[in-house]
Amino acid sequence: MSGEAGGTTRRRGRPPRTESGDTRDRILVTAREEFSERGYEKTSVRGIAKAAGVDPALVHHYFGTKEQVFEAAIEVAFAPALRAPEAIGDGPLDEVGERLTRFILGLWENPASRTPLLAIVRSAVNNETAAAVFRRLIAAQVLSRVAAQVGLPDAELRVDLAAAQLVGCAMLRYVIKVEPLASADPEQIVARLAPVVQGHLTGP
Template identity: 50%
Template sequence: MSDEGKQRKRVGRRPGGEDTRGAVLEAARAEFGARGYQKASMRAIARAAGVDAALLHHYFGTKDRLFLAALDFPVDPRAVVEHVLAGERARVGERVAAFVLGLWEQPAVRDRLLALLRTAAASEEVAALVRGFMATELVNRLAGELDLENPELRVELVLSQIVGLAMARYVIQVEPLASAPADQLAPLLARTVQGYLAEP
């Protein structure tokens, strides 16, 4: 290959690597922040990072997984939906309560979730991002599988229980809720969730 050809080959999109991954995440945060979750596109993020769109799919697969990585989101909503829908509908409340409390009781996961909650509470921009993401990837997916009246509202009421519990137990630390064992809370939370997701 000629010197000119070699030079042409070097010019163009950034190759893969750890610094490339960081550039993609930085571009993703900027794009999601500017356009919101629904309107941000993988192509635009790739363009801003100076990489081919195929590289984003190689690293992250889908837009929702890129969002999870960009915001360091510790929970995959697809896994939540699968877990909620697995098994008997008569025990959906138990599954949700056990899953949620299991997550929150892990210090590393709890720290990341609380950081996200606090940031969303203080920043409308972050709140809008999280809201759009959760509506698309969790609420709509789960509601679409529920044969109930007002399924989106019911799923959002479950989210309100989970966020409210997190704020009261881990942020405000209201007693005796803050120090109650998780296995004491689980059946109480399960009953409420069961009413939202399973009862007519």
């Protein structure tokens, strides 16, 4: 089901059907904006349909339930993050801490990916259904694959704690905006966090 919902790219193989493809994409973009601005709970399929200028039945037709619209919206928005395991796996294991730190900070520094990240964080913090989507998508697809690359017996807990350092940094810097972290030079943050993340993943 989530495969169907996230299947925009796969449609490229089909004969071009511009109008319906455009409509589907417009609904997805609108859904992402609505979830970003209002969070999961306050967003409705009706509201997304209205903002996208389509009938609510069309939203249901393309995506199914609100939970499935949410999953499709964050799956598209999160495509870069879902490539994390490849991105960080591409290089020596003793530099994985720096690659992972740069990768995650890069996602948050870029306004285009920051908005959907904020939407996911806000929704997952507030709503159990959204948290479950987050766990399924991020935890299962990203964290467990990083853990497989680390390959130690307690790799999964190690990856969770490394992720905790990066998630907490993103929370305080980009969401709560605590100073001086919020205004610190990204390179200064990488210099301090890369060894910590490395230590979590491959240290004693």
